[in-house]
Amino acid sequence: MLKMTHLSKVYRTEVVETYALRDFNIDVKEGEFVAVTGPSGSGKTTFLTIAGLLETFTGGEYHLDGVEVSHLNDNARSKIRNEKIGFIFQAFNLIPDLNVFDNVEVPLRYRGMKSAERKKRIMESLERVGLASRAKHYPAELSGGQQQRVAIARALAGSPRLLLADEPTGNLDTQMARSVLELLEEIHREGATIVMVTHDPELAARAQRNVHVIDGQVVDLAEDPRFHAHVAQVAEATHGR
Amino acid sequence: MMQIKPILAALKRHKAGTILIALQIALTLAIVCNALFIIQQRVDRLSRPTGMIETDLMAIQNRWVGIDDEATAPLVKADIQILRSLPGVEDAVSTNSFPLRGGGWSMGVRLNPTAKKPITQTTLYFVDDHALPTMGAKLIAGRNFRADEVVTIDPKVFESSPVVIITKALADKVFPDGSALGKQIYITEGAPSSTVIGIVERLQVPWNGNFANKFEGNSTLLPIQLSGNFSAYLIRSKPGQLASVLKAAPAALFKANRMRVIPSERGVRTYADVREQAYKSDRGMAILMGIICVVLLAITAAGIVGLTSFWVGQRRKQIGVRRALGATKHDILSYFLTENLLIGIGGVVVGAMLAVGMNLWLMQQFEMARLSPVYVIAGVIVLLLLGQGAVLAPAMRAARVSPVEATRSV
Numbered sequence A: 001m002l003k004m005t006h007l008s009k010v011y012r013t014e015v016v017e018t019y020a021l022r023d024f025n026i027d028v029k030e031g032e033f034v035a036v037t038g039p040s041g042s043g044k045t046t047f048l049t050i051a052g053l054l055e056t057f058t059g060g061e062y063h064l065d066g067v068e069v070s071h072l073n074d075n076a077r078s079k080i081r082n083e084k085i086g087f088i089f090q091a092f093n094l095i096p097d098l099n100v101f102d103n104v105e106v107p108l109r110y111r112g113m114k115s116a117e118r119k120k121r122i123m124e125s126l127e128r129v130g131l132a133s134r135a136k137h138y139p140a141e142l143s144g145g146q147q148q149r150v151a152i153a154r155a156l157a158g159s160p161r162l163l164l165a166d167e168p169t170g171n172l173d174t175q176m177a178r179s180v181l182e183l184l185e186e187i188h189r190e191g192a193t194i195v196m197v198t199h200d201p202e203l204a205a206r207a208q209r210n211v212h213v214i215d216g217q218v219v220d221l222a223e224d225p226r227f228h229a230h231v232a233q234v235a236e237a238t239h240g241r
Numbered sequence B: 001m002m003q004i005k006p007i008l009a010a011l012k013r014h015k016a017g018t019i020l021i022a023l024q025i026a027l028t029l030a031i032v033c034n035a036l037f038i039i040q041q042r043v044d045r046l047s048r049p050t051g052m053i054e055t056d057l058m059a060i061q062n063r064w065v066g067i068d069d070e071a072t073a074p075l076v077k078a079d080i081q082i083l084r085s086l087p088g089v090e091d092a093v094s095t096n097s098f099p100l101r102g103g104g105w106s107m108g109v110r111l112n113p114t115a116k117k118p119i120t121q122t123t124l125y126f127v128d129d130h131a132l133p134t135m136g137a138k139l140i141a142g143r144n145f146r147a148d149e150v151v152t153i154d155p156k157v158f159e160s161s162p163v164v165i166i167t168k169a170l171a172d173k174v175f176p177d178g179s180a181l182g183k184q185i186y187i188t189e190g191a192p193s194s195t196v197i198g199i200v201e202r203l204q205v206p207w208n209g210n211f212a213n214k215f216e217g218n219s220t221l222l223p224i225q226l227s228g229n230f231s232a233y234l235i236r237s238k239p240g241q242l243a244s245v246l247k248a249a250p251a252a253l254f255k256a257n258r259m260r261v262i263p264s265e266r267g268v269r270t271y272a273d274v275r276e277q278a279y280k281s282d283r284g285m286a287i288l289m290g291i292i293c294v295v296l297l298a299i300t301a302a303g304i305v306g307l308t309s310f311w312v313g314q315r316r317k318q319i320g321v322r323r324a325l326g327a328t329k330h331d332i333l334s335y336f337l338t339e340n341l342l343i344g345i346g347g348v349v350v351g352a353m354l355a356v357g358m359n360l361w362l363m364q365q366f367e368m369a370r371l372s373p374v375y376v377i378a379g380v381i382v383l384l385l386l387g388q389g390a391v392l393a394p395a396m397r398a399a400r401v402s403p404v405e406a407t408r409s410v
């Protein structure tokens, strides 16, 4: 489904070159639920934006659903984002000017779907996240957990095969985080491939597979000294509280 | 176009900016329509022909000083002889007034000498048989005056002339069937009739204000030299010799007789100057209106650019989100163009009504003509295009917002 080999991403500013990803290798199979963990600044978001075709990369190869994406033009990338990928962001990213119904409709309109079909899908996915009764509400009138569920409904409405989530529970309290995760697990059981970035080990543990990223590279947890250093750090921080 | 409903929904959440721009568009449309209409009217007016050949033509205005009104006739005759014999002069005529001079005689024209109301108004040009060649007016029927028909009359006792030459506009008004030549008309209530012996194609009246609009082409030429303190001379130079005649003519007149004043202003003018000065306020008005239009359109365009730029800046995140959710660059561009078009349509609908309302008010206050719908339609198109043009740059900036903007936290 999602395969990156020797992929690199360099951010250039006038003074420095930052390798956000270097020799990054990952292979996510169709139907997998993968959690990506790693310290802050390690390149998790960068990986996800490249995986979601929000950004281009500097070197290496990326095959999405069997297609090498680096030669696709902007319109083709937009079309793939629209049809194959669902995004869930840490900051929810609902459009504040639109009510819940219109928010969920956004990707469906860009797909050029007929009104009746759109309506059916919107109501289905809102029911799915338990917010059908809030269709006319504006994002500002909803709690964080509700907003994230609307965002999930928006990601689901287009029936994407790949769901990318960047710290989807990062802005939520534990209970809401758990319900959002349950929703993701349910979606996964129905066949979607999910890649979720998180730094919550408890959430990560519930995924089928964990991928750890340090300094822009996927590391083998058992062998890499950097991982043990990181775990020690986290443990210390937790103790300290 | 498929985005109209959500765009309207989003605009509802930005009422203040939306209404402000729509109102600005409406006001601009109303003012620009009326201003363009006024400009067109003024331009129409100042491009009317006088009926004379205006090149190689000049005018002198002369006032006698220290001479009885009754004694001026021979002096005028002498002046005219001097002018006609100047080298470089083709012909010259003495007249009470001439087209665009600004002042002159006006009388009512009747077919029945005792009718209470005249059929129409006419100006009277008191001239001689040299008027038509000097003016370059075109005789289209009948004949010119003969020298022996010309008489001198005291304006205080003037009633009518046995023969007159009238313009086609006047002839058609009084004799709609086209039979004016040889007919009798009355130019003074209860006075003897005048026979129409000639018809000229066109000769404008001395006035160019609104009040003369209805009879601006109704002129009557009479073979009469009025005695009096004032006389105007029209002089046609030989081709290309106007500049030298302009100097030589007044010099020759002063040399013959110093008992006169030729005002330094408007005393000696080429006819081009006469026209220029007559239409000065019309041209000024047209230019002023043009400036107002340009300024208003520029302000409105700037307002649209400003508001859209602000909105684009404010919505970077949601543009990124839309891109992440599958919007193409073109979708984003068309979002902002459509949004502007919707605001623009709201503005021009209100503006068209305002334009008509403003015109009705101007009609009441300043005798304006009724605004032609063409101006409203043209104004609507101009403003909608202006809006789309103004929104283009910010919209293109919006289309360049990267989808990665969606992932940047806050």
Ligand SMILES: Nc1ncnc2c1ncn2[C@@H]1O[C@H](COP(=O)(O)OP(=O)(O)O)[C@@H](O)[C@H]1O
Pocket (backbone or CB within 6 Å): A011, A012, A018, A019, A020, A038, A039, A040, A041, A042, A043, A044, A045, A046, A047
């Ligand atoms: N637009 C950017 N310009 C420059 N450097 C960036 C940019 N985005 C991310 N980086 C850098 O790339 C590295 C990885 O960042 P990121 O992928 O956001 O990490 P994570 O999500 O794991 O916290 C960091 O060093 C970050 O400073």
Ligand SMILES: [Mg+2]
Pocket (backbone or CB within 6 Å): A044, A045, A046
């Ligand atoms: Mg991150």
